[in-house]
Amino acid sequence: MHGVDDKYTKIKYLEDFLVLDESQSLSIKLVRGDRLLRFLELIPDDTLTRVMAQIIQDDPAPPLDSEDFRTWVVRKRQLANLTQSELAKEIGVRPEQISRFEGGKCPLKTEHLIKISNRFSNQTVEN
Incomplete structure (x- = not known):
């Protein structure tokens, strides 16, 4: 998957995604963050990459004027391995x-x- 090279980055992204979206009735219930990390570390790298690709594809932008949009931009930029300068x-x-x-x-x-x-x-x- 383009932009996400190491397993720790993939795991951290999945952890952040699951924690952020838990309130949106995901069927995954988080017991404790450290248990989730231990579980994700057991997933083979190629499987983790496929899961992340699906999550990223299904991760639409929040409303442009929301705080969630800022968080989404940071996450997307980091996953794409873009610096702030490159995005700018x-x-x-x-x-x-x-x-x-x-x-x-x-604001921008x-x-x-x-x-x-x-x-x-x-x-x-579109504008």
């Missing part, structure tokens, strides 16, 4: 703007949010 260049802003956006200190223009959403989502957002 792709969408036409300065790297410090991405840093401030991800940190919740400064809607046109840039749409570019980010379209970059990381399999759904196209």
Whole structure:
């Protein structure tokens, strides 16, 4: 899978995904985080990669104006192994703007949010 090379990164992503979405009635019940990590470490790497690919494909962008969107962008950028500078260049802003956006200190223009959403989502957002 492009962008996710080591098993720890895959496990951490799955843990974050499951914890974030537990409130959305996933059939997976988390007993304790450390048990989940031990379980995920037992999964063969190729299986973990296939599961992650499906989760990422089914991980649509939250509303552009939500705090969840910021979290989603950080997760997607990291999974794609993109730096803030690389993402900034792709969408036409300065790297410090991405840093401030991800940190919740400064919003981006809607046109840039749409570019980010379209970059990381399999759904196209239009202005």
